[in-house]
Amino acid sequence: MPDIMESIVLSEDSLRAIEDVVTVPTYSFRDWSSDLLKGVRSEIRNFYRTQQKARCAYCRNVITKSASGCHVEHIVPKSKYTEFMFTPKNLCVICPDCNEIKREKEVSNNLEGMLKKDPKKYPRSSSAFLIYHPHFDDYEDHIIQIDGYYIDRTDKGATTIKMCTLNRRVREFGFEPSLVSSPKQMELMYKILNSGKLEEIMLLIEK
Template sequence: MRPIIFEGSNLEFVSCYDGINHSIWNTITGPMLPLRAAIREHYIREQGYKCAYCRQIKRETHGSSWDVEHIIAKSEHPRFLFEPENLALVCKECNLSKSNKDVLTKRLREKSPYPRDKESFSIIHPHYDTYSDHMDISILSGKIIFIPKNKHKGRETFDMCNLVRFSYEYGGWDSFNYGLTKEVSNFLKNCPANATPQKISELLGFLNTTVDSSFSEEIST
């Protein structure tokens, strides 16, 4: 993903930022209005109308559907408020869940530059990581299932952005375990004798990932 390049009056405003007062981000008048709009328009194109964390598509372009995300929270490290590689576009739900949680694998010193390597981040970084290296998204009986591929970035993104919400809250399930049991039972009951190895493999891969004991606590809570 290409980071935004500030130009004109936006560049002038960003260049004058003191690196301390992050509250200017939420001002509703003045130069912040066109600046936020420019950031939103840039990343919505770069991301193909997909949320950086859940990858769900929203065709709207206004701020009521999207939030400009500060990957490293602006309240914790205000000097990165306008750092292009610290910015992305996310849905309201992911932003609310992630909030200002710590995404760094090690503490930054007060004047440290922005960490431009993926190892410095505990979650999937929209600029540095390939999403599919850490997370699978599957459809099971019309329900969206997020499957972390590992116990660090995949799992942390799953937890931090509350991606389990897609598995039962929007799927009409009472709980994830209930949904899993129900769908597996339906599959076994209706599985045709000529089911392809690929279909069976997909199901088994889903089960192996989901019932792994290292994920069971997060999924069931």
């Protein structure tokens, strides 16, 4: 079952606020942060936080209730697909770490592809997306999570792990997350980190 079973139906107030913003000739994706949309952002945040049982869509860590601890995420980036900025199926909530990492990549144009091709309407099925999509996909079909480490089961899983640098925990041990992407490497590293005996560690490193 996908984490998000229901999409938001925005209130009349929110729809009016959006209308006021998008009809201004200078409207762009940057207006997402406008004060006029504060209520809209809060409505979206609260709705999806409940839907997702207070867990980040990508890393599944617990997200707090505050605006700084719970970020509204545009699954396909609003800078590239501004037309989907308020599309209910394009929205979810994520933690500050995932938000920071994905936003940095978006700004530097270094974001992995999200969609197989540019659609006019928002895609209605999982197959159109190159990343895990919390409205369409089962998380466990694509990503296995063990003790804060993430292992891909599919290409979508791999792209998502890479996009959000989900294996950031390995940095604590001096590994570079981008170098640790395959299940085999992850399994080996996991064993190394969890082996208490020096001879065992040496054996594993030799492998």
